[in-house]
Each structure stands twice: as structure tokens, then as C-alpha cells.
Amino acid sequence: MSGVHVSTTVNGDAVEFVCPPGETLLDVLRNRLNLIGAKEGCGTGDCGACSVTVDGRLVCSCLVLGAEVEGAKVGTVEGMAEGGELHTLQSKFIEHAALQCGICTPGFLVAAKALLDRNSDPSEEEIRYALAGNLCRCTGYDKIVRAVDAAAKQLATDATKSGKKSKRR
Amino acid sequence: MAETAPDTSFTNQDFKIIGTRPPRPDGVDKVTGRAKYGADAFAAGQLTALILRSPHAHAKILSIDTKRAEKLKGVKAVVTCEDLPDLTGGNRGMLDILENCMARGRALYDGHAVAAVAAIDAETAKKALKLIKVKYEVLPHVTDVDEAMKKKAPIIQPHIRTTGVDPKPKKASNVAARSQFGHGDIEAGFAAADVIVEESYKTEQTHQGYIEPHACLASVGPDGQGELWVTTQGHFVFRNTCAALLGMEVAKLKVTSSEIGGGFGGKTHVWMEPVALALSRKANRPVKLTMSREEVFRASGPTSSTSIDIKIGATRDGRICAASAELRYQGGAFPGIWGMLGAMTTWACYDLENCQSVAFDVLVNRPKSAAYRAPSAPMAAFAVESTIDLVAAKLGMDPVDFRILNAAKEGTRASYGPTYGPIGIGPTLEAVKNHPHMKAPLGPNQGRGMACGFWFNFGGQTCTDINVGVDGTVSLTVGTMDVGGSRASLSLIAAEELGIPYERVKCNVADTASLGHNDMTEGSRGTFSSGMATIFAARDVVKVLRNRAAAMWEIDVDDVAWEDGQAVAKGIAHSNLSPLSLADIARKSPTTGGPIAGHNETVADGAGVSFASHICDVEVDPETGATKVIRYTVVQDAGKAIHPDYVEGQFQGAAAQGIGWALNEEYIYGEDGRLQNPGFLDYRIPVCSDLPFIDTEILEIPNPGHPYGVRGVGETSIVPPLAAIGNAVSNAAGVRLNHVPMSPPRILKAINAAK
Numbered sequence: 035m036s037g038v039h040v041s042t043t044v045n046g047d048a049v050e051f052v053c054p055p056g057e058t059l060l061d062v063l064r065n066r067l068n069l070i071g072a073k074e075g076c077g078t079g080d081c082g083a084c085s086v087t088v089d090g091r092l093v094c095s096c097l098v099l100g101a102e103v104e105g106a107k108v109g110t111v112e113g114m115a116e117g118g119e120l121h122t123l124q125s126k127f128i129e130h131a132a133l134q135c136g137i138c139t140p141g142f143l144v145a146a147k148a149l150l151d152r153n154s155d156p157s158e159e160e161i162r163y164a165l166a167g168n169l170c171r172c173t174g175y176d177k178i179v180r181a182v183d184a185a186a187k188q189l190a191t192d193a194t195k196s197g198k199k200s201k202r203r
Numbered sequence: 204m205a206e207t208a209p210d211t212s213f214t215n216q217d218f219k220i221i222g223t224r225p226p227r228p229d230g231v232d233k234v235t236g237r238a239k240y241g242a243d244a245f246a247a248g249q250l251t252a253l254i255l256r257s258p259h260a261h262a263k264i265l266s267i268d269t270k271r272a273e274k275l276k277g278v279k280a281v282v283t284c285e286d287l288p289d290l291t292g293g294n295r296g297m298l299d300i301l302e303n304c305m306a307r308g309r310a311l312y313d314g315h316a317v318a319a320v321a322a323i324d325a326e327t328a329k330k331a332l333k334l335i336k337v338k339y340e341v342l343p344h345v346t347d348v349d350e351a352m353k354k355k356a357p358i359i360q361p362h363i364r365t366t367g368v369d370p371k372p373k374k375a376s377n378v379a380a381r382s383q384f385g386h387g388d389i390e391a392g393f394a395a396a397d398v399i400v401e402e403s404y405k406t407e408q409t410h411q412g413y414i415e416p417h418a419c420l421a422s423v424g425p426d427g428q429g430e431l432w433v434t435t436q437g438h439f440v441f442r443n444t445c446a447a448l449l450g451m452e453v454a455k456l457k458v459t460s461s462e463i464g465g466g467f468g469g470k471t472h473v474w475m476e477p478v479a480l481a482l483s484r485k486a487n488r489p490v491k492l493t494m495s496r497e498e499v500f501r502a503s504g505p506t507s508s509t510s511i512d513i514k515i516g517a518t519r520d521g522r523i524c525a526a527s528a529e530l531r532y533q534g535g536a537f538p539g540i541w542g543m544l545g546a547m548t549t550w551a552c553y554d555l556e557n558c559q560s561v562a563f564d565v566l567v568n569r570p571k572s573a574a575y576r577a578p579s580a581p582m583a584a585f586a587v588e589s590t591i592d593l594v595a596a597k598l599g600m601d602p603v604d605f606r607i608l609n610a611a612k613e614g615t616r617a618s619y620g621p622t623y624g625p626i627g628i629g630p631t632l633e634a635v636k637n638h639p640h641m642k643a644p645l646g647p648n649q650g651r652g653m654a655c656g657f658w659f660n661f662g663g664q665t666c667t668d669i670n671v672g673v674d675g676t677v678s679l680t681v682g683t684m685d686v687g688g689s690r691a692s693l694s695l696i697a698a699e700e701l702g703i704p705y706e707r708v709k710c711n712v713a714d715t716a717s718l719g720h721n722d723m724t725e726g727s728r729g730t731f732s733s734g735m736a737t738i739f740a741a742r743d744v745v746k747v748l749r750n751r752a753a754a755m756w757e758i759d760v761d762d763v764a765w766e767d768g769q770a771v772a773k774g775i776a777h778s779n780l781s782p783l784s785l786a787d788i789a790r791k792s793p794t795t796g797g798p799i800a801g802h803n804e805t806v807a808d809g810a811g812v813s814f815a816s817h818i819c820d821v822e823v824d825p826e827t828g829a830t831k832v833i834r835y836t837v838v839q840d841a842g843k844a845i846h847p848d849y850v851e852g853q854f855q856g857a858a859a860q861g862i863g864w865a866l867n868e869e870y871i872y873g874e875d876g877r878l879q880n881p882g883f884l885d886y887r888i889p890v891c892s893d894l895p896f897i898d899t900e901i902l903e904i905p906n907p908g909h910p911y912g913v914r915g916v917g918e919t920s921i922v923p924p925l926a927a928i929g930n931a932v933s934n935a936a937g938v939r940l941n942h943v944p945m946s947p948p949r950i951l952k953a954i955n956a957a958k
């Protein structure tokens with residue numbers, strides 16, 4: 035079978051790969067690009083463990099073909115921390131013990147970031163519905179919702195502070 | 204050597220850092236995607252494996268033709284049961300494990316493995332599976348537990364004769380075992396009763412539903428040495444099992460446990476790992492084998508479905524005078540101990556003069572059952588705790604007061620034999636009674652329920668090492684998998700004992716070549732038994748540290764004490780010697796006797812029993828029968844919470860699983876004996892928007908069998924939810940559901956029938 039040649043951007047880096055036309059983006063990320071943060075929990079779009087963003091849109095990478103991301107911008111959990119600094123969501127997940135086994139965590143982080151990117155001050159209900167496509171079997175979601183809420187508040191505080199700073203400048 | 208006899212002198216001590224909530228050591232790896240789970244390992248030249256599974260619930264396998272598959276380009280190995288000969292030497296239990304991994308002449312359930320291939324890529328492997336021709340002779344099947352017990356039911360294992368009955372039966376049946384527990388005079392007890400309630404219940408089969416499917420990377424060389432990377436709750440046990448089944452030497456098979464993406468009991472058994480090793484041995488290449496979600500549902504180990512009869516008699520003053528139960532547990536196609544465990548736990552919450560439980564382990568054409576968090580207890584508790592509410596109502600008593608009056612306490616003879624030491628059932632009930640949740644107002648169509656639960660917890664074999672680095676940091680090496688934050692808890696324990704900051708300890712999970720045998724992380728034993736071994740290993744280290752300090756000071760070791768993380772010279776004669784920190788001593792270790800280490804091997808006894816009481820509010824939509832949990836509170840005895848975040852996490856996770864079991868989750872089999880819903884779309888586990896926050900209250904009634912008083916915490920809280928929700932639904936909708944899951948159609952049917 036002849037492969038498809040794809041040029042794309044993953045976490046800001048230009049990337050090229052060749053894959054069979056039927057291969058999922060999840061398999062491409064994991065098996066061709068060594069990005070194992072996205073997990074396969076079901077392969078059918080039902081668990082969210084494979085969540086990534088394509089051009090800022092939250093998707094299940096098990097339902098997207100590798101060939102479809104030609105020219106797109108793909109974001110994975112590996113791109114969340116900036117250098118040595120964790121994203122606020124990541125540090126809040128650790129601080130609030132929002133992970134037990136951690137297999138669902140990359141998917142939750144990507145989905146939570148997608149939520150906060152479009153709604154910086156979500157209610158508990160909005161958080162719960164935004165994360166309803168991600169399954170976690172360990173935590174009962176309690177500490178996950180609290181971590182996302184805490185991250186939203188922290189990001190808001192940080193934004194006010196840096197806003198004030200820039201005004202002063 | 205450290206002493207291994209439980210030293211209770213530290214129970215209730217003032218802890219410095221035990222009970223604090225520092226970040227877990229593996230946190231950064233897990234939030235950045237760096238942590239490696241079962242499917243995240245790759246080896247040079249690895250092949251991809253796939254398994255061919257039976258589409259029939261019960262069939263004779265007449266022939267398997269693999270020739271065309273073997274000839275396909277890119278296929279490197281095909282195996283059937285011929286490649287996994289019986290080396291078990293008459294050990295039927297081991298042969299069952301082998302037969303479950305690969306069918307031997309008969310397929311016993313939909314999804315039973317019949318052949319496997321390893322090929323250069325998944326696409327080739329998929330094609331190869333299609334080229335394998337299997338001829339089946341389909342046999343009659345049975346998937347329901349009550350049907351399977353009937354005389355005319357198709358026999359699943361012709362060699363089975365029911366154990367636990369006298370005389371031993373001459374004929375085969377699907378009842379693998381009968382077990383009985385209890386004491387007193389049941390007949391006399393019921394004769395004295397003022398009220399008697401008798402009910403029958405059913406619970407459907409559920410799956411642990413861990414998000415990570417089974418996955419492994421196996422590599423066996425022509426020299427007979429092998430390595431296995433695998434997601435498991437017990438890599439030492441996997442090593443022993445795989446080595447025995449494949450005829451390998453234990454020391455020559457190194458098993459490394461990956462990070463584990465959930466297990467809850469389902470990753471305590473081998474399901475496919477011996478097949479991966481057999482493929483690798485045949486192909487002489489590393490082989491990666493992962494299950495799809497559908498395979499996880501069809502061919503790993505869900506929990507039993509059950510059918511249970513309960514009879515409780517009580518006197519007008521509110522005392523239970525007789526209690527009896529008959530429990531029928533379906534164990535899939537191979538015998539297990541699920542009925543026995545159910546019978547042991549049935550009456551464990553109560554102080555009863557006359558009680559009895561009789562259980563049957565029943566074979567059906569479903570996958571072999573496995574443990575699921577406090578295995579077998581939730582179903583028995585559903586039946587008992589629902590009936591307890593009915594008895595209280597009949598007596599006109601408050602259900603909490605009724606339970607308090609009958610609760611087991613220290614000195615109570617447990618229904619399964621032993622006499623209880625200090626236990627938490629009474630205190631959890633008192634906490635429930637006084638909880639603000641119990642007094643909160645309810646809206647229309649809302650109802651409140653509560654229920655209790657019990658679990659034994661286990662100790663078992665453990666081996667732990669502590670090595671002190673020259674810079675004074677400490678490496679703690681354990682052999683129990685970290686399934687939910689135990690590395691943090693164990694680091695806290697080591698730091699507490701040594702008197703050093705938590706950040707100076709790094710906890711690692713060792714592979715099977717690097718540490719002595721450790722049993723599974725099951726029975727809530729991770730923090731209990733590795734914690735105990737860590738305490739003794741740390742005390743072993745302290746002995747060495749005192750010796751080294753004595754050598755540095757050139758004084759008698761008896762004059763050296765270990766206080767607050769430093770060696771202190773005792774007595775006026777030594778008042779000129781200033782204390783030496785762990786780091787001071789470590790720095791000098793190359794010249795004072797070499798590396799500083801401590802270790803401990805133990806069979807940890809004394810895992811304390813644990814009790815929980817839950818409160819739950821639900822709202823039932825009378826039009827659709829849909830039930831929403833609107834408030835939930837867990838009260839559980841932890842003995843001592845080492846890291847409270849992860850104790851709460853266990854309570855919350857267990858409660859959420861119980862809620863799913865109670866309301867939604869079930870294996871649905873068709874007339875053809877095939878599983879109809881092997882996926883997360885049709886087997887629906889609770890999602891974030893289904894649940895409220897789950898409040899927790901940790902009680903600490905120290906376990907005298909552990910130096911810090913720790914009890915296992917991981918399992919008990921899956922026991923009460925089924926009945927707590929059942930009782931709440933009954934109070935909300937005025938109908939009692941004796942069949943879980945209480946799915947909308949079942950509730951609607953009950954509401955309409957009651958009209």
C-alpha cells in the first residue's frame with residue numbers, strides 16, 4: 035500500500051511523515067512521531083484518552099486520519115508545558131491529586147485547556163459538561179473538577195497581575 | 204535484620220509528616236505525557252500481534268488451519284494451543300489459566316482466544332487472522348447463573364464435581380463449589396422473630412472498566428531467557444505464572460511493570476501475556492500485544508453476576524435475631540472463589556447470634572470472572588442492606604438507628620469466623636447519623652438512602668529496599684505497583700521514619716530481577732504491606748546509621764540515639780559531640796563501611812478489616828425512570844490516612860464505580876450467547892456530568908496489626924453504593940428495585956407496576 039506524505043505542525047514544530055491512508059492520527063503520533071502522551075483507551079471516540087487539538091479544535095485523535103492534518107496545527111499534551119514550566123492546569127492537577135493512575139490525565143488536560151481557552155471562568159456545570167467526553171475510572175472526577183476550577187481562578191489572577199504590570203509600564 | 208513482629212508502639216504516635224499532602228513523585232511525568240504505560244514501550248524489530256477469538260459462546264473446535272496465514276508475507280509466527288503444551292503437571296488451576304489464555308479443543312465463551320499471529324505490522328496481522336480457518340461444532344450454551352444451575356443446563360466443565368458437599372457428587376454440574384459460613388441456631392432465631400422479611404435479588408455483570416487496555420511487550424531469545432514489559436497489578440506473580448506455563452526458569456524471565464492505567468482487580472490475572480511470550484519465542488523477535496477495548500470487555504475478567512435470597516428476622520425491640528442468605532455467583536467458564544468471598548462478607552457488618560450464608564460458585568459461558576475491588580462484597584451488600592431497610596421500616600425504626608443497634612463491635616464474633624478487634628462500623632454509622640447531609644432538605648422526586656459495607660483487606664508477601672546515597676538522599680525500592688499514589692505514601696513513611704524531608708526520598712517500583720518477591724497490589728495491600736516493610740527497612744537503616752556514627756565518633760553504639768533525622772551522642776561524657784545528620788554520615792560512608800542500606804522481607808499479617816457507611820441523595824424522573832445522584836457522602840475507616848488526598852481519592856473512585864454499577868453498567872448477552880455491548884458507548888460508565896462532588900469523611904480507628912495503624916482503604920467503598928442508591932431510589936420513587944443496574948427502563952417498569 036502506498037503511503038500518504040503529510041506536512042504538518044505539531045506543538046509548534048514542523049513535522050513530516052508518511053503513513054497509510056487509513057492510519058489514525060493517534061497511531062501516527064504514537065508510533066511514528068514518538069508522542070505517547072495521547073493514549074488509546076477505546077479507539078472508537080468514547081473515552082477521550084486520545085484527545086488532541088487540531089487547529090485549536092478538541093478532537094479524538096483515534097477518529098482523525100493522519101492524512102487529514104496536512105497543513106494543520108496539532109497540539110498534544112507534550113506541548114502544554116513551556117520549557118521547564120508546567121502549564122497551570124498541569125500543576126493544579128498535581129496539587130489537587132486529580133490523577134490516580136494517570137492514564138486519562140493527558141486527555142483531560144488537553145480537553146480542560148480547550149475549555150479554558152474559550153471560557154476563562156467556567157461554572158462547575160460547564161466544567162463537568164466540557165469534560166463529559168473524557169472517561170476517568172479512578173477519581174470519580176471530584177478532584178479533577180476542583181483542579182480545573184482552581185486552574186481557571188489562578189490563570190485569572192495571573193492575568194490581572196500581568197495586566198496591572200503592563201499598565202504600570 | 205529488622206524485626207518483623209508487628210510493633211504497635213508507634214500506633215497513635217505524633218507524626219511529623221504522615222498525614223500531610225505533598226505532591227506525588229510521579230506527578231510531573233504523568234501530567235506531561237512522559238509516563239510509560241503498557242502500550243508505550245517499543246523494541247527494535249518488534250512485531251505486532253493479534254488474537255483470533257471465538258464468535259461462539261460454546262463450541263467444540265474441530266480443527267484450526269493456520270497454513271495460509273503462515274504463508275502470508277510479513278507473518279512471523281502463528282500460535283495455537285499446540286504451541287502452549289500442558290506443562291502444569293496436573294495442577295488444574297494452572298491449566299485453567301492456560302486454557303483461558305488459549306482454547307484447548309473447545310471454546311467456552313464469546314471471545315475465547317483460539318489462535319494468535321505476530322506480523323511486521325497491524326495490517327498484515329489483521330489479514331493473517333482472516334486466513335486462519337477454524338471449524339467449530341456449536342454446542343448449547345448458558346449465560347445466566349440461575350439457568351446454569353438447572354439440571355438440564357449444558358455442562359461447561361465436565362470434570363467439575365461440586366466441592367463442599369457431602370457426599371461428593373458423582374455427576375458433573377455447573378456448580379463448582381458450595382461454601383457455608385455462620386453460627387448459632389437459625390431455626391430457633393427465626394422462631395423468635397416478631398417480623399421476618401424475605402427478598403430475592405439479582406445483580407448484573409460489570410467490568411472494572413480501567414481506561415488502559417491490557418498491553419505487553421514480550422521478548423524471548425533462543426537461549427531461553429526472556430523479558431516482559433506489561434501493565435499489571437503484580438509483575439512478580441505474572442513472572443511466576445508465565446514462567447510456569449511456558450516452561451521457563453523464574454530467574455530467566457524478567458518482568459517489568461509499566462505504569463498501570465487502572466486495574467481494580469482486573470489486572471491481577473494473565474489473560475494474554477503467555478501468548479505474547481509464545482509468539483516471541485516462535486518468531487524470535489520482540490512481540491507487542493495490546494487488547495482492543497472490545498477484547499477487554501469480551502476476554503478479560505469482569506465481575507460475577509449474581510442471584511441472591513435474603514431472609515432477616517428481628518424482634519420488636521429492634522434486634523436482628525436471625526439472618527440467612529443463599530448466594531449464587533457466576534464465575535464465567537472457570538471455577539473461582541467468588542461465591543465463597545460473597546458468603547464470608549454477607550453478614551460481616553452485624554453482631555448476630557444466629558446467622559448463615561450459603562454460596563454457590565457457578566460456571567457459565569462467559570469470560571472467567573476476576574476480582575473487582577472488594578470482589579463479591581457489593582452484590583451481597585446490595586441484597587442485605589436493601590433488606591435491612593425493609594426490616595427497619597416494618598419495625599417503624601429509623602434505618603440508621605436500626606443499624607447502630609445491630610452493628611458489630613470489638614469482641615463480636617464475625618459471621619465468617621474470627622472475633623473482631625477494634626473496628627469502625629459503629630463509628631461510621633454514628634458519623635452518618637450526625638452528618639449535615641442527613642439533615643439537608645430534599646426536593647420533589649428526591650430521596651435519601653444509606654448503606655454499609657465491609658472488606659477484609661490483605662497483607663501478604665512483601666520485600667522492600669532502602670539505599671542511602673552519598674549525598675544523603677534516599678532511594679526507596681518497592682515491588683508493589685503504584686496504582687493510585689502509593690509512591691507518595693511510601694515516601695512519606697520512609698521520610699517519617701528516617702526523620703528527613705519528604706523531598707529527599709525517591710520511591711521506585713523495581714522489576715522482578717531487582718527485588719525479592721512481592722504479591723499483587725490487590726486486597727488494598729499496597730500501602731499497608733509495602734508501608735510496613737518500608738517502616739522496618741527504614742529502622743534497619745537507622746541501625747546502620749547509628750553504627751556508622753558510633754564509628755565516626757569512636758564511641759559505643761549504645762550511646763548513639765537517632766532523633767529527628769540525626770545521630771545524637773548520649774550522656775554527659777559525649778556532650779562535646781555535635782549531632783550528625785543523615786547526610787553527614789552518608790558522605791563518610793565510603794570510609795566507614797561502604798554503602799548504607801536497609802531492607803525487609805515479610806509476610807505482612809494483620810491487615811485490619813475496614814468498614815464504610817455511605818449516604819446518597821437521588822432524584823428519579825418519574826416520566827423516564829432516569830436517576831441522577833445529586834449528593835453523595837462517604838464515611839470510611841482508614842485506620843491511619845498516610846496521604847489523605849489519595850485516601851479520599853480511593854473513596855471517591857470506589858463510590859463512583861459503585862454508582863455506575865448501581866445505575867447503568869451491565870453485560871448484555873444475546874440469545875446467541877454473544878456479548879452485545881463490548882464498548883464504552885453501550886456499556887456506559889459514569890462521566891463527569893453524571894456525578895456530583897463526592898464528599899468524604901475519613902475516620903481513623905488504628906489497626907493494631909500495623910505499626911502506624913494503617914488499614915487498606917482501596918476497596919471497601921465500592922461495597923455500599925448499590926444498596927445506598929437502591930434505598931434512595933425507593934425513598935424517592937416509592938418503588939424498590941431488586942435488580943441492578945437500576946436502569947431507566949427497569950425503574951419505569953417498577954413505577955408503572957406500582958400505579
Ligand code: FES
Nearest residue numbers: 076077079082096
Ligand atoms: S481512544 Fe480515542 S476516544 Fe478513546
Ligand code: FES
Nearest residue numbers: 134135170171172
Ligand atoms: S486517573 Fe485513572 S483513569 Fe483517570
